Amino acid sequence: MTKKLQSIRGIHDGLPSEVAKWRKIEDVARRVFSSHAVSEVRLPILEPTELFVRSVGEETDIVSKEMYAFKDQGSGNICLRPEGTAGAVRAYLQAGLTRSGIQRWFYMGPMFRRERPQKGRLRQFQQIGTEWIGVSGPVADAEILAMAQHFLDALDIQMVRLEINSLGCAACRPAYRDALITHLNACSEHLCKTCHERIENNPMRVLDCKNESCQAQSADAPEMLAHLCSDCDTHFSNLKESLNALDVPYKVNPRIVRGLDYYNRTAFEFITEQLGAQGTVLAGGRYDGLVESLGGPATTCIGFAAGMERLAMLMPDIKTQTVDVVAIALGDLALPYSLKIAEQLRREGLSVVHAGGGASKRQFKLADREGARFVAIIGSNEVEHGLISLKNLATGEQTSCSIKQGIALLKIS
């Protein structure tokens, strides 16, 4: 018995209706991003496993249990990239761009995480992201958020809100972390089991635990925003001012945390309620320490990524390939001529399907099913006089004219 072949769990096919949306996302991204002088890069899907261990963090879920990692035929440990930022920074360093000024990049393509599949959460999913390498001031943070907002607006995605926070920096986060751990230890008997582990690994995660008891305990927990050093505090205040100047609406949410190790200072998320538990549509933040930790000079950076499948779910359906004209041959003698006409129309940029001759009724029916706007009727009459008969399928209106006139008619309607 032959086993039914199917795609790997959590890995979906991009069929025409979905791809139509991806293409729109890509087109809009190219347009909007280029207005901020951001250039496209195409980066490898396979990377050394070590890259993500060192950047995303060995203790994170992404690296510790979700990576598709394996040994290749040589001796190297390689993996399917689980995110885009680390690879971008690796490429930046490898190309020797550290003395070439600010780099503004964007990329799109598949990422891989071996999670339990859910709606809006796939094992292979597409991300579109941007990385601004070498930008430091809060103005850049505000502008990248304005670009994200512009991007979502241009996709006509509504009902999304922006939340921002500051995660502090190497100067102020350790002291805050200690204060938080002290607070959590004092009330640890009221925390859930996973939060007990979080106190050790990533205490800030307790702040966004959904357990009621944990939320009650963390309600009066110290917040990062109150413990920012003066540099971080100024950065955050200036960011908010710039966002106001740019008319980008936002809400400060002191509970936003990051699972990836490389983030610091500004963190942000565009969130919707329409996607259930997977409500984060676009997210990112600063990662001022990453370049240095991968062996480069201290370089301040900010970026974001959006899940294309999640964006697509928020977009209305888009028409897939449309047919402008179906060419119909009436009688065997008209067939060669009709093929020629069809080809001629295609060279004029029209989308043309030939109905293949035969019974006229069958051909018209085919034209209707193809969703064609026009039918080009070619019979002995047309062949003889060098004409083309065009019927508008929506109105039923039909005219006979020269081929030149016909092309003009098809192009304007």
Added chain:
RNA sequence: GUGGACGUAGCUCAAUUGGUAGAGCCACGGCUUGUGAUGCCGGUGGUUGAGGGUUCGAGUCCCUUCGUCCACCCCA
């Protein structure tokens, strides 16, 4: 990884206490070579997700497995 719901034709769904697997829609072919959407006729379509078990008999009950969906978790 944990918990829960659900898998019957391409799609939406039927099938009495366990007793012959059906309908609608879609798609396809034809209605004898100049007019479709909106007519008429016709045939195809399923090892009931897969595998085992109980039974005279399983779509229905039990076990395993795969998949989808939901929540946790995580994140885009």
